[in-house]
Amino acid sequence: xxxxxxxxxxxxxxxxxxxxxxxxxxxxxxxxxxxxxxxxxxxxxxxxxxxxxxxxxxxxxxxxxxxxxxxxxxxxxxxxxxxxxxxxxxxxxxxxxxxxxxxxxxxxxxxxxxxxxxxxxxxxxxxxxxxxxxxxxxxxxxxxxxxxxxxxxxxxxxxxxxxxxxxxxxxxxxxxxxxxxxxxxxxxxxxxxxxxxxxxxxxxxxxxxxxxxxxxxxxxxxxxxxxxxxxxxxxxxxxxxxxxxxxxxxxxxxxxxxxxxxxxxxxxxxxxxxxxxxxxxxxxxxxxxxxxxxxxxxxxxxxxxxxxxxxxxxxxxxxxxxxxxxxxxxxxxxxxxxxxxxxxxxxxxxxxxxxxxxxxxxxxxxxx
Numbered sequence: 001x002x003x004x005x006x007x008x009x010x011x012x013x014x015x016x017x018x019x020x021x022x023x024x025x026x027x028x029x030x031x032x033x034x035x036x037x038x039x040x041x042x043x044x045x046x047x048x049x050x051x052x053x054x055x056x057x058x059x060x061x062x063x064x065x066x067x068x069x070x071x072x073x074x075x076x077x078x079x080x081x082x083x084x085x086x087x088x089x090x091x092x093x094x095x096x097x098x099x100x101x102x103x104x105x106x107x108x109x110x111x112x113x114x115x116x117x118x119x120x121x122x123x124x125x126x127x128x129x130x131x132x133x134x135x136x137x138x139x140x141x142x143x144x145x146x147x148x149x150x151x152x153x154x155x156x157x158x159x160x161x162x163x164x165x166x167x168x169x170x171x172x173x174x175x176x177x178x179x180x181x182x183x184x185x186x187x188x189x190x191x192x193x194x195x196x197x198x199x200x201x202x203x204x205x206x207x208x209x210x211x212x213x214x215x216x217x218x219x220x221x222x223x224x225x226x227x228x229x230x231x232x233x234x235x236x237x238x239x240x241x242x243x244x245x246x247x248x249x250x251x252x253x254x255x256x257x258x259x260x261x262x263x264x265x266x267x268x269x270x271x272x273x274x275x276x277x278x279x280x281x282x283x284x285x286x287x288x289x290x291x292x293x294x295x296x297x298x299x300x301x302x303x304x305x306x307x308x309x310x311x312x313x314x315x316x317x318x319x320x321x322x323x324x325x326x327x328x329x330x331x332x333x334x335x336x337x338x339x340x341x342x343x344x345x346x347x348x349x350x351x352x353x354x355x356x357x358x359x360x361x362x363x364x365x366x367x368x
Contacts, residue, residue: 012037013085018040021219023041023087028055039066042067051211070090076119077122085263091112092105095136095175095308105180109177110187113131120191131201132202135310136174137178137182138172141165144157146312151240166319174308175307188201193268202270203272206245208247210339210342247279248334255273272317275315276315279332
């Protein structure tokens with residue numbers, strides 16, 4: 001269903017999934033710079049209604065919100081009218097959910113993306129488009145040899161250790177989620193080839209920051225920070241030494257901005273987007289950082305490894321940096337502190353804040 005609007009105002013940018021964590025941060029940046037933004041979102045994800053309310057409160061006359069699902073081609077076509085640029089974020093985002101319900105995962109991620117592409121192709125003036133894919137298109141990376149080094153895994157290959165995984169890596173879709181997102185990104189790239197649309201793909205690593213209502217299935221940085229602040233146990237699947245590069249959402253928004261500006265040169269190409277080796281962190285290392293910040297132990301529980309979980313994935317973002325001059329600027333310690341501040345101010349109840357502040361300091365040791 002399309003939410004009623006007083007009038008369909010002219011907007012230059014459409015963000016599908018714009019009520020989600022990344023979408024609300026991108027929209028806020030565009031709105032702060034005087035643009036009008038149209039958001040299409042089904043509000044299915046926890047926290048999305050709060051995000052829309054926050055945007056409307058701060059920018060009441062600049063947000064055109066359509067409550068609809070990307071699986072509805074008529075709603076997508078209506079949202080595309082008059083749009084100059086699209087950031088397609090709407091997705092089913094959890095590997096675990098894709099394993100539980102593969103048809104739903106495919107409908108949202110693959111069929112929904114095809115709806116967006118068709119609406120763009122059939123528009124009177126085709127907009128440019130950025131699609132957010134995932135590092136899961138590279139599969140489990142079972143052939144990447146790693147060794148345990150303290151609280152993390154490290155690649156035995158010097159180049160990967162120094163730079164990360166680049167786009168020359170062969171695609172190996174893993175899990176229904178990896179398949180649906182991989183299929184979607186290939187359609188996005190082919191619509192540039194076959195129909196001349198100006199499209200580009202971001203293969204994203206782990207994004208984190210304010211407005212992230214994460215859980216253990218998706219948005220793990222926010223999930224761990226929230227759990228640590230609330231004093232609840234954290235479940236780690238595997239041994240916690242698996243490594244990811246994390247990217248603060250402000251840096252991602254900057255990447256969107258640069259890609260939009262350079263879309264004619266970037267069209268038809270896929271780019272790895274993440275924090276890179278300088279912002280890589282293992283689960284155990286993040287826990288240690290939280291313990292040092294909170295000055296108390298975080299309780300951990302360990303479960304068996306999940307399907308397709310990569311021991312080590314760090315993005316080589318050199319291709320995008322060479323094309324646009326972009327690079328990640330926010331250090332992990334700085335970004336996690338900002339997320340802690342936002343969660344404490346906006347999510348924890350006063351009683352939880354008092355309990356957190358009153359928790360006695362315990363001697364710190366190695367987690368697990």
